Amino acid sequence: MSNIEWTEETWNPVAGCSLASPGCTNCYAMKMAGRLEAMGVPAYQGTTKKSKAGFVWTGLVNTAVTALTKPIRWKKPRQIFVNSMSDLFHPDVTEEWIDRVFAVMALCPQHTFQLLTKRSARMRDYLNQAGRYEAIYNAMGWLGRNSYTEPYPYRKALPNGMEWPLPNVWMGVSTEDQQRADERIPDLLATPAAVRFISAEPLLGPVDLTAIPAPDEVDGKTFEEGWSFNSLDTGDYYSQRSENTFGDVFYSGGNGPDREHALDWVIAGGESGPGARGSTDEVEANMRSLRDQCAAANVAFFGKQNFAKKKLPADLINARAYPATKRAEN
Ligand code: SF4
Numbered sequence: 001m002s003n004i005e006w007t008e009e010t011w012n013p014v015a016g017c018s019l020a021s022p023g024c025t026n027c028y029a030m031k032m033a034g035r036l037e038a039m040g041v042p043a044y045q046g047t048t049k050k051s052k053a054g055f056v057w058t059g060l061v062n063t064a065v066t067a068l069t070k071p072i073r074w075k076k077p078r079q080i081f082v083n084s085m086s087d088l089f090h091p092d093v094t095e096e097w098i099d100r101v102f103a104v105m106a107l108c109p110q111h112t113f114q115l116l117t118k119r120s121a122r123m124r125d126y127l128n129q130a131g132r133y134e135a136i137y138n139a140m141g142w143l144g145r146n147s148y149t150e151p152y153p154y155r156k157a158l159p160n161g162m163e164w165p166l167p168n169v170w171m172g173v174s175t176e177d178q179q180r181a182d183e184r185i186p187d188l189l190a191t192p193a194a195v196r197f198i199s200a201e202p203l204l205g206p207v208d209l210t211a212i213p214a215p216d217e218v219d220g221k222t223f224e225e226g227w228s229f230n231s232l233d234t235g236d237y238y239s240q241r242s243e244n245t246f247g248d249v250f251y252s253g254g255n256g257p258d259r260e261h262a263l264d265w266v267i268a269g270g271e272s273g274p275g276a277r278g279s280t281d282e283v284e285a286n287m288r289s290l291r292d293q294c295a296a297a298n299v300a301f302f303g304k305q306n307f308a309k310k311k312l313p314a315d316l317i318n319a320r321a322y323p324a325t326k327r328a329e330n
Contacts, residue, residue: 005304006267006322007081007114013068013101014086014093016047016061020118023176023202026275029085030057043067061092068100069143071108082115089119089126095135098126103139105169106162112325116172116199118180120187123171127191133164170195170265170323177204185231186215189261195323196264201304202271204278206286209263209293214238214256227256232297234262264323266294269304276308283307284316291319300324 002010015036017029030048034055037044043064048055071080082088082105088098105113117123126132140162171193175181181198188196200207211228227238238256243249268290270276270283287303294301300323303316 002081002084004081004084006302008079009074010081010084011067011071011113012043012083012085013064013104014061014083014088014090014097015043015064016057016059017086017090018057018059018061020087021174021176021180022204023118023174023180025277026202026271026273027057028273031055033057033085059092061086061090063093063097069104071104071111071113072143074108074111077110077112079112079114082113087117087119088115089117089122091119091122095126096139099132099135099139100143102136102166102169103143106136106140106166107143109168111168113166113169114172114197115169116174116197118174118184120173120184120191123173124187124191127165127171127193133162137162165192165194167194167325169193170197172197172199172265172267174198175200175207176202178207181207181209181231182213185209185212185263188263189231189259190215195325196261197267197323198263198265199267199269199304200286200290201267201269202277203268203283203286203290204271206289209266209290211239211241222257229256229259230297231263232266232293232299234259262297263299264325265300265302266290267302267304270307272305272307272309278307280307280310284313287316291316295319 002008004010015033019027031054033044034048037048043062046060047058047062049058088101171188171191173184173188175184175198185198209232210230212231214227214229216222227240229238236255236258237253239251239253241249241251268287270278283306291301291303300321302320302322303312306312
């Protein structure tokens with residue numbers, strides 16, 4: 001079981017990481033990995049070192065071999081956060097290993113997997129690459145053959161094919177501030193996925209999801225620079241921001257290329273622990289803004305935790321929701 005409010009279980013087929021953006025500064029996984037390494041857990045050996053600030057990453061990333069097939073052994077359906085202790089799309093994780101992780105997810109239609117990354121460009125490129133479906137399908141066969149995964153948890157015949165994108169895998173990016181939202185959301189929307197979500201945690205400032213800079217290319221069509229779009233809504237409406245010499249801001253709108261994708265789910269929460277950034281008032285105000293943006297677009301919002309683990313006010317707790325595809329029994 002997991003203490004993370006929006007999931008039920010964590011699964012860590014990769015151990016070790018390195019800092020990617022401001023949201024990583026007080027990385028909880030880094031401190032936890034240091035403790036696991038000290039306890040002798042094999043996958044975490046060499047991943048952390050001691051510093052004045054406590055355990056920090058060395059940058060070594062290991063594959064967690066014995067964890068790979070765990071979800072296959074979990075028969076009861078679970079909602080599973082993939083790599084709560086690392087980042088599957090870290091540059092040092094091989095494509096071959098990522099294929100195996102996706103193969104396990106493909107072999108577990110009983111579960112829902114929630115995969116969150118800060119390396120959105122690699123996620124986008126990996127899942128769009130020609131031959132990816134075949135590579136993952138072949139990795140499914142490998143899991144059934146290789147003594148590496150003894151005792152074989154998977155002995156059934158391979159399914160003839162698999163639905164693509166995998167219907168039980170939700171893809172997400174961390175968007176702790178506006179810059180990261182602007183950078184990563186276009187990558188997420190260009191990634192094949194059954195459900196797309198963001199985690200605005202630790203929420204380090206206000207985030208406007210309705211004016212994300214349009215990428216050069218949207219669903220295969222080119223788009224001129226300086227335009228933005230509402231990432232909570234599909235469609236072709238874009239706007240362009242301009243300012244006059246007095247600093248007044250104007251928006252002019254227009255139709256651009258149709259977009260097929262929008263965000264399906266928004267998670268937000270404040271930072272906790274030593275050195276937590278922000279304040280209760282700021283975090284609550286920024287969470288309410290995201291909640292209201294989601295409500296206007298009919299997108300599910302989930303208020304995870306308040307700044308410094310203070311109790312969330314009722315209006316944020318009561319707004320908790322999951323995307324429509326969440327398993328019925330929950
Ligand atoms: S990507 Fe995640 S696990 Fe890696 S350093 Fe950042 S917060 Fe920690």
